[in-house]
Amino acid sequence: MDGVRDQSGSPGHQKTADFKGRFSLIIKEGIRNNPIPDNAVLAIKCGRKKQSKAKNLLDCYQKFQIEILSFMRDLSIPFSNNQAERDIRMVKLQQKISGTFRSEDGAASFCRVRGYLSTVKKNELPVLAYLVGAF
Numbered sequence: 001m002d003g004v005r006d007q008s009g010s011p012g013h014q015k016t017a018d019f020k021g022r023f024s025l026i027i028k029e030g031i032r033n034n035p036i037p038d039n040a041v042l043a044i045k046c047g048r049k050k051q052s053k054a055k056n057l058l059d060c061y062q063k064f065q066i067e068i069l070s071f072m073r074d075l076s077i078p079f080s081n082n083q084a085e086r087d088i089r090m091v092k093l094q095q096k097i098s099g100t101f102r103s104e105d106g107a108a109s110f111c112r113v114r115g116y117l118s119t120v121k122k123n124e125l126p127v128l129a130y131l132v133g134a135f
Contacts, residue, residue: 016072030058087118
C-alpha cells in the first residue's frame, strides 16, 4: 500500500487510522452543519438550549468514538448489534403469541434457557447434545 504508515508500519493500521480520521471529519462537518439554534422559542427556561436530534446524535458519536470504532481494534467485536437483537427476538415473539408470561419465574426460566442455547450456538457447539447434557 502506498502512503504514510503509522508507528506499527503495517498497512492495516494505516487503514484504521484513515477510517478514524474520516469518521472524525464527518462528525466535525455534521456539527458545523447542525449548530445549536439561536431561536429563543427553542430555549429551555434554565439550563442548556434544546438541540436537534441530529446534533444530539453527533455529540454522542463524538463522545463515544472509541467505543463505536472498537470493532476495528478487536476483531472479536461484531460490527453491528444485530446478534443482540436476534437474541431478544424470541422473547418478544413469545410475548406476542401468548400475550405475556404467566409468572415472573416462567419468564426468567424462558430467558435462562434461551441464553444457554444462544451461548451454545455462538460457540459453534452441537445444540442438541448440550441440551440433552443439561438435563
